[in-house]
Amino acid sequence: MNHSVTIETKKRNPASAPVKSGHLIDRARNAYWMAPMSGITDVCFRQLMDEMGAGVLVSELVSAKGLVFNSEKTCRMIKIHKNPGTLVGLQLFGDYADDFIKVAHLIQEQGADFMDINLGCPVKKVVQKGCGSALMRDPAYLESFLTKIRKNIDLPLTVKMRTGWNDQELTIHECVAAAQNAGCEWVAIHGRTRAQGYQGLADWELMTQVKQRTTLPIIGNGDIRDPERARTLLHETGVDAVMIGRGALRNPWIFKQCTGELGATLDPTRLALLHRFHELLKAHHDTRRTLLYLRKLAVWLAFGYPGASAFRGAMFQTPTTGEVLERAEEYFAAVDDLPVPKFDESEAFMMGGHG
Ligand SMILES: Cc1cc2nc3c(=O)[nH]c(=O)nc-3n(C[C@H](O)[C@H](O)[C@H](O)COP(=O)(O)O)c2cc1C
Numbered sequence: 548m549n550h551s552v553t554i555e556t557k558k559r560n561p562a563s564a565p566v567k568s569g570h571l572i573d574r575a576r577n578a579y580w581m582a583p584m585s586g587i588t589d590v591c592f593r594q595l596m597d598e599m600g601a602g603v604l605v606s607e608l609v610s611a612k613g614l615v616f617n618s619e620k621t622c623r624m625i626k627i628h629k630n631p632g633t634l635v636g637l638q639l640f641g642d643y644a645d646d647f648i649k650v651a652h653l654i655q656e657q658g659a660d661f662m663d664i665n666l667g668c669p670v671k672k673v674v675q676k677g678c679g680s681a682l683m684r685d686p687a688y689l690e691s692f693l694t695k696i697r698k699n700i701d702l703p704l705t706v707k708m709r710t711g712w713n714d715q716e717l718t719i720h721e722c723v724a725a726a727q728n729a730g731c732e733w734v735a736i737h738g739r740t741r742a743q744g745y746q747g748l749a750d751w752e753l754m755t756q757v758k759q760r761t762t763l764p765i766i767g768n769g770d771i772r773d774p775e776r777a778r779t780l781l782h783e784t785g786v787d788a789v790m791i792g793r794g795a796l797r798n799p800w801i802f803k804q805c806t807g808e809l810g811a812t813l814d815p816t817r818l819a820l821l822h823r824f825h826e827l828l829k830a831h832h833d834t835r836r837t838l839l840y841l842r843k844l845a846v847w848l849a850f851g852y853p854g855a856s857a858f859r860g861a862m863f864q865t866p867t868t869g870e871v872l873e874r875a876e877e878y879f880a881a882v883d884d885l886p887v888p889k890f891d892e893s894e895a896f897m898m899g900g901h902g
Contacts, residue, residue, distance in 0.1 A: 571661060571703045571732040572764045574634055575788060577602035578781055579805040582735075582768055582792030583638045583663070583707065585901040591827040591840065593635060594628040596795065598823070600802035602788060603634045605707070605735075608665045608901050611641030614650040626831070627658045636705060640665040640901075642677035644695040651700035661732065662700060664693070666708040666722070667902040669741040679901070680709050680741035686721035693729035707735040707768075707902055710753055713742035719757055727763040735766035735790055737902055745898040755784040766790055772797075772890040774804035793897050796847040797890050813887075817848045817879045818872075825868055838868050845875045850896075851888025854878070 581588060581596045583605040588596075593604040606624070613621030627635050637659040639647055647662065654662060666689070668679025675681075682689050697704050706726050711717035719736065726734050736757065738749030749769020758765045767786035771777045772794040781789050795801050799820060803809035815823065824844050828837040842862045849855040858878050865871050890896070 571634070571705070572787060574660075575602045576600075576632065576634070577802070577806050578788040579777055579802045580766065580788055580790045581605065581795060581802075582737075582790040583607055583665075583902060584792055587796070587843075589624070589831075589840075590626040590628055591824065591831050594630075594827055595820070595824050596799065596802070597628070597630055597633050597635075599795075599799045599820075600806060600808055601791075601795070602802070603636070605636045605663050605790075606638050608638045608640045608668065611639040611646035611650055612643070614639070614653055615646050622653075625654055625657050625659075629658060634660045636661040636663040638663040638665050638707065640668060640673060640678045642682075644692050647696045648699040651702055655702050659702060661703040661705050662696075663705045663707055663735075664696070665902060666706050667737050667741075669709070669744055670901055673901070674741070680712060683708055683718050683722050683741070684712050684716060686718055686725045689722055690725035690728050693726060693731060697730040703732045704730065705732050705735070707737070707766075709737050709739055709741055709902075710750055711740050713740050716740075717753070719753065720760060723757055723761050723763060723765070727761060731763070733764035733766055733787065735768055738767065738769040745900070748892065751780060751784055754786060758785045758787075764788075768792070770794075770892040772892050774801055776892070777801070777805045792900075794890065796844075796897070797850045798887070799848075816883070818876055821845055821848070821872060821875055825872065834868075838866075838871065841868050841871050845871055848875075849878060849882075851890065852882040852885060854881075 580603040581601040585607040588607050597604055609624045610621055625637055637654045639662060641647060651662060665679055666682045673679040708722055710719045723734050736754055738751055738754050751767065754767045764787040766788045767780060767784055768790035771789055771791045777789050777791065791801055800809050800813055821844060825841055828840050846859045846862050849858045861874060862871060865874060
């Protein structure tokens with residue numbers, strides 16, 4: 548275990564640190580968390596990342612309104628795998644506080660440890676309805692919105708936001724204060740404005756300032772692609788934990804690398820990981836969705852290796868999961884001895900999402 552991990556462990560284990568306003572964070576397994584990603588962090592992917600050592604897991608965003616109307620598709624999105632040692636949150640979006648209150652019991656019954664509210668989604672369809680990052684434009688309203696929800700649900704409440712609407716409306720300090728006054732357990736911050744989308748780099752300087760100005764736990768997020776960067780940012784910025792999104796798709800071993808639990812070789816191997824994901828997918832999804840999700844992981848795992856684009860092309864033509872696994876076995880056997888490709892933070896990869 549390297550030096551910085553020892554320092555983090557001390558910081559995260561608050562025997563000697565002042566008690567913060569939120570206690571939920573003290574139950575996190577470690578300070579390296581899986582970021583919520585729509586179409587990706589469903590129950591299967593969360594279980595896989597749990598097994599891969601992620602400290603906390605958050606679902607893809609789910610419509611609070613959809614749950615109120617009991618939409619079958621939306622209700623399927625709130626399934627949670629059982630693992631007593633793991634913190635799992637369900638992320639909701641909406642514009643009407645009563646919707647969150649009405650559905651809190653549903654997500655509690657599923658076994659969620661906390662309700663997370665999406666205040667970061669930049670997508671037009673979402674912000675036009677006053678949801679996602681639109682809620683950051685009026686911090687006073689945000690405080691009353693969150694306070695109402697907090698007072699009427701039993702589950703701990705957390706939020707994930709951006710740094711503001713645009714460079715002229717960097718409301719992050721005010722929105723963090725709003726979340727703290729409302730009684731949220733922590734704030735996760737994707738260090739970009741809504742206007743930036745996924746362009747430019749996440750502003751870790753600003754996240755450092757936010758952390759310095761608040762006693763609320765802050766979770767930093769954006770552009771972490773390797774364990775060294777994760778550990779450095781955690782140590783240097785003072786944030787309480789970091790969330791990793793796209794970096795974990797291409798390198799699901801990143802959490803174990805961060806905590807020092809991974810040895811010299813990839814364990815499990817790429818192929819074993821794919822087989823495990825297949826098992827999980829089969830238990831939860833129909834054949835079509837199982838195939839789609841399995842192909843996606845196979846393609847992410849191949850990124851950066853020679854022949855990856857041909858492999859990707861072939862994967863999307865592959866009609867059965869059996870063939871996906873066969874082709875993946877062949878491909879990974881050919882690249883297994885090569886060094887793991889570098890994933891530079893400036894490299895464009897999945898430049899869109901709901902947060
Ligand atoms: C495909 C995709 C889907 C996403 N979906 C969500 C979501 O449902 N909720 C959310 O809060 N953030 C979502 N995000 C944002 C990520 O959680 C994260 O903030 C962002 O990708 C930056 O972190 P990264 O550089 O580690 O990926 C999504 C991002 C991507 C790329």
